[in-house]
Amino acid sequence: MLISKKINLPYIGRNNKGIKKLAKEYGVTGVIVVSAKRISFHLENKEFFYHPGMAKLRIKEMLKGKTDQMVKSMDICPGDAILDCTLGLGSDALVASYAAGPYGTVTGLESSLLxxxxxxxxLAEMRDEGETLMTRAAERITTLNSHHLEFLTNTPDGTYDTVYFDPMFRHCIKGSPYMDAMRPLTDHSPLNCLVLQEALRVCRKRVVVKEKKGSTEFTRLGIHRVDGGKYSPVAFGIIIKRGGGHG
Structure with a gap:
């Protein structure tokens, strides 16, 4: 009932009815299901629910002393305040939160309310699972339902150390039922120079944009420094703020 109030949608008891039958009965294409196990979104034959993705493996690799390319590109230091403008599934936010340590913070913006x-x-359920590196990282993430341009425009200069963008759904994995369920909910619009100008104003150190390796987006946006692993399918465009410290 509380969830339905948060997103201003009617609460309907299932009464042992299947998802397809409920959707047909109420004339809807998507259904949010709240159970003791989890909250999920069902669209036709597809289901979307929260999953940390590769975050756990990436953090384990960092514990072994390996370099995470995103963390390196973002130049994350202990205690950093990070703004993730495209939260998505929150996997990058979890890794960034771990890298920023117990005194760091991550604010994640997501334009899709759902x-x-x-x-x-x-993330809240993850925090209840017990004391682990992942749960502590989850505790330091604040999520907000907001479009990044609106949020940036109303944020004072130099509020965050690093501002990060990953417009992932413009290049969503084809044929993935999990991603297909999310696709209709996401903002597919590309970044623009105004957004980057605002991000540069709001950051203290740098703005980082994640894209497919070889993407023409970096050229279109005027980003000249691009980093990435030799065999990685993704690359990171970096804009250093003048006087922002590390190069």
């Missing part, structure tokens, strides 16, 4: 809700609740 995705933000599912990720927020998923």
């Amino acid at each position: 995705i933000e809700l599912l990720v927020r609740e998923g």
